[in-house]
Amino acid sequence: MSSKKLNGHQEMVQLVGRSTAAATFLKSTVRQQQSAQGYRPVLSDDPKPYGAGFSHADILRAHSKSKPESAFVPRFERHISYTDLDDDWDASFDNDVMALGPRSGSPIARSPSPSPAAPVRPHSPRLDLYPTSRRNGGSTTGLKPHYDRIVKDPANSLHMIYHPAVSSSSAVGSASAAEIELVNARISRINKFKRVLQSSNVDVSALRNLAWSGIPDELRPMSWQLLLGYLPSNADRRVSTLARKRREYADGVKQAFGNGVDHAVWHQINIDVPRTNPHLTLYSFEATQRSLERILYVWAIRHPASGYVQGINDLVTPFFQVFLSAYIDADVESYDPGLLPREVLDVVEADSFWCLTKLLDGIQDNYIFAQPGIQRQVAALKDLTQRIDASLARHLQAENVEFIQFSFRWMNCLLMREVSVKNTIRMWDTYMAEGQTGFSEFHLYVCAAFLVKWSAQIQTMDFQEIMMFLQSLPTQSWTEKDVELLLSEAYMWQSLFKNATAHLRASGT
Known part of the structure; x- marks a missing residue:
C-alpha cells in the first residue's frame, strides 16, 4: 500500500490486485473418496446430528462406517481465556494456536443422543460436504467492487463510501432545502468518523463518543470490531491479526466437528437456527443457517461452563448482518450469502464468531448454570x-x-x-x-x-x-x-x- 499526506492525515490508496490473507475453510477429501467408491448416504433409524438441512457434522458418517461406535469423545482443552478486551492479540499468539486442540488421554462421556422422533430436516446427499456458500450460475449479484481489499483490511472500506446524489423534485425542478441539509449532515457525520478511523492508531475513546449517537451503516462493521477490541487499533497490525484470527477459527471448526459432536448441544442448535429471525429472508437461506450452526457449536464447545443456551442464536445475528453488509450493495435483510465468493462468507462467519465471543465474555453469567x-x-x-x-x-x-x-x-x-x-x-x-x-x-x-x-x-x-x-x-x-x-x-x-x-x-x- 502506498500513502500520501492529505490535510495532516494518512490517506490510504487502494491497489488493484491485492491478495487476501483471509483463511478459507478446507474441504475434506472424504466425500470425493466415497463418491469414487459409489458411496451414498442412507437415512436410518440411528440418531444422527442433522443440521438445518446439512452440516459439517455429516463428515462423521464416513467414519462411522469403518469404526465401532464409541461412547467417548476427546475433551477440548481451553488453554487460554479470551476475556481480555485488549486489542493486542499478538501478545498471546503462541498460546492461541493450540487453544482449540483436543487433550489426549482425557475422554469424557458423549451427551445422550436426541430422540429419533425429534424434528429434523432430511439429509440431502446432493449438497457439498462443507456447504459454506454456493453460487447461482456464477453470479455475485450485489457484491461490492474491490471487495477483496475490504476482506484484507476493513480500513479500505473508508475510501469506498458513495454519497447519494440529491434527488430532483419534479414539481420545482430542484432539491428542497431539507434534502440538501440531510445529505450535508450525513456527509459531515461520516467525515467525523473517517477522521478517527483513518488514524494510524485509532483513538477508541473518541470513537466511543461518536458511536453513542449511532454509527453510519458504511462504517459500522469496522467500528464495531474496534469497539469490541477484536480489530487492533494499531493499523500496522490489522492485516496480520485478522488473517490469523480467521485462520484460527477455520482450524477450530475443523477440530470441533472432526472429533465428534455433542449430540444434545448440536440437536438444540439444529432446532433453534431455522427459527432465528423467521421474518427476514436472509435467515432462511442455507448458507446463512450453515454459518450460524458452526458459530454457535464452536462457541458452545469452547465454553463448557455454559455451553449453548437458547437466546445466543439471536445474539449472533446482528454481527452476521452487519459484517455481511460490508461486502454487498444489496439489501442485506433479503440477500442470499450463498451468492458470495467463499472467502467472503468465511471471513463474515469468522468475524461474527469472534465478536460474539467478545460480547458474551462480558455477560457470561447470564448463560452458565441457573443463569x-x-x-x-x-x-x-x-x-x-x-x-x-x-x-x-x-x-x-x-x-x-x-x-x-x-x-x-x-x-x-x-x-x-x-x-x-x-x-x-x-x-x-x-x-x-x-x-x-x-x-x-x-x-x-x-x-x-x-x-x-x-x-x-x-x-x-x-x-x-x-x-x-x-x-x-x-x-x-x-x-x-x-x-x-x-x-x-x-x-x-x-x-x-x-x-x-x-x-x-x-x-x-
Missing part, C-alpha cells in the same frame, strides 16, 4: 422500577405479576424479540460505546425505560392482559428515532442512579 446474571438483573430491574415509577411497581405487585415472567427474555435476548434487528443494531451502537458494561449495566437501564414507557397502559390492565401485552408489545414498527428516545431515557436514569448502587443489589422485597 445467575439474569436473576440478578431481573431483581435489579424490579428495584429500579420501584424507584422510577412506584405506582407501576405497586400495580404489578397487586396483580401478582412477577418480573421474571416478562423480563427474563429481555435480559436473555437483550430485547431482540421486542424490537427489529435494524433497531437492535442501532441500540448496540450505543451499548458498545458504553464500554464493557454496555450489555449488562446500561442494558438494565434500557429495560427500565422500556417498561416505564408502557406504564399508563399497564396500570389499566389485569394480570392476563398485562402478560399478553408485555409478550407482544407494539414495537415492531418502531423507527430509529423511537430507539434513540429510549436510549436517551435510559441514559437519564443511569445518570440519576449510577452512583446510588443500592438499586443494583438483589432485592428481597
Whole structure:
C-alpha cells in the first residue's frame, strides 16, 4: 500500500490486485473418496446430528462406517481465556494456536443422543460436504467492487463510501432545502468518523463518543470490531491479526466437528437456527443457517461452563448482518450469502464468531448454570422500577405479576424479540460505546425505560392482559428515532442512579 499526506492525515490508496490473507475453510477429501467408491448416504433409524438441512457434522458418517461406535469423545482443552478486551492479540499468539486442540488421554462421556422422533430436516446427499456458500450460475449479484481489499483490511472500506446524489423534485425542478441539509449532515457525520478511523492508531475513546449517537451503516462493521477490541487499533497490525484470527477459527471448526459432536448441544442448535429471525429472508437461506450452526457449536464447545443456551442464536445475528453488509450493495435483510465468493462468507462467519465471543465474555453469567446474571438483573430491574415509577411497581405487585415472567427474555435476548434487528443494531451502537458494561449495566437501564414507557397502559390492565401485552408489545414498527428516545431515557436514569448502587443489589422485597 502506498500513502500520501492529505490535510495532516494518512490517506490510504487502494491497489488493484491485492491478495487476501483471509483463511478459507478446507474441504475434506472424504466425500470425493466415497463418491469414487459409489458411496451414498442412507437415512436410518440411528440418531444422527442433522443440521438445518446439512452440516459439517455429516463428515462423521464416513467414519462411522469403518469404526465401532464409541461412547467417548476427546475433551477440548481451553488453554487460554479470551476475556481480555485488549486489542493486542499478538501478545498471546503462541498460546492461541493450540487453544482449540483436543487433550489426549482425557475422554469424557458423549451427551445422550436426541430422540429419533425429534424434528429434523432430511439429509440431502446432493449438497457439498462443507456447504459454506454456493453460487447461482456464477453470479455475485450485489457484491461490492474491490471487495477483496475490504476482506484484507476493513480500513479500505473508508475510501469506498458513495454519497447519494440529491434527488430532483419534479414539481420545482430542484432539491428542497431539507434534502440538501440531510445529505450535508450525513456527509459531515461520516467525515467525523473517517477522521478517527483513518488514524494510524485509532483513538477508541473518541470513537466511543461518536458511536453513542449511532454509527453510519458504511462504517459500522469496522467500528464495531474496534469497539469490541477484536480489530487492533494499531493499523500496522490489522492485516496480520485478522488473517490469523480467521485462520484460527477455520482450524477450530475443523477440530470441533472432526472429533465428534455433542449430540444434545448440536440437536438444540439444529432446532433453534431455522427459527432465528423467521421474518427476514436472509435467515432462511442455507448458507446463512450453515454459518450460524458452526458459530454457535464452536462457541458452545469452547465454553463448557455454559455451553449453548437458547437466546445466543439471536445474539449472533446482528454481527452476521452487519459484517455481511460490508461486502454487498444489496439489501442485506433479503440477500442470499450463498451468492458470495467463499472467502467472503468465511471471513463474515469468522468475524461474527469472534465478536460474539467478545460480547458474551462480558455477560457470561447470564448463560452458565441457573443463569445467575439474569436473576440478578431481573431483581435489579424490579428495584429500579420501584424507584422510577412506584405506582407501576405497586400495580404489578397487586396483580401478582412477577418480573421474571416478562423480563427474563429481555435480559436473555437483550430485547431482540421486542424490537427489529435494524433497531437492535442501532441500540448496540450505543451499548458498545458504553464500554464493557454496555450489555449488562446500561442494558438494565434500557429495560427500565422500556417498561416505564408502557406504564399508563399497564396500570389499566389485569394480570392476563398485562402478560399478553408485555409478550407482544407494539414495537415492531418502531423507527430509529423511537430507539434513540429510549436510549436517551435510559441514559437519564443511569445518570440519576449510577452512583446510588443500592438499586443494583438483589432485592428481597
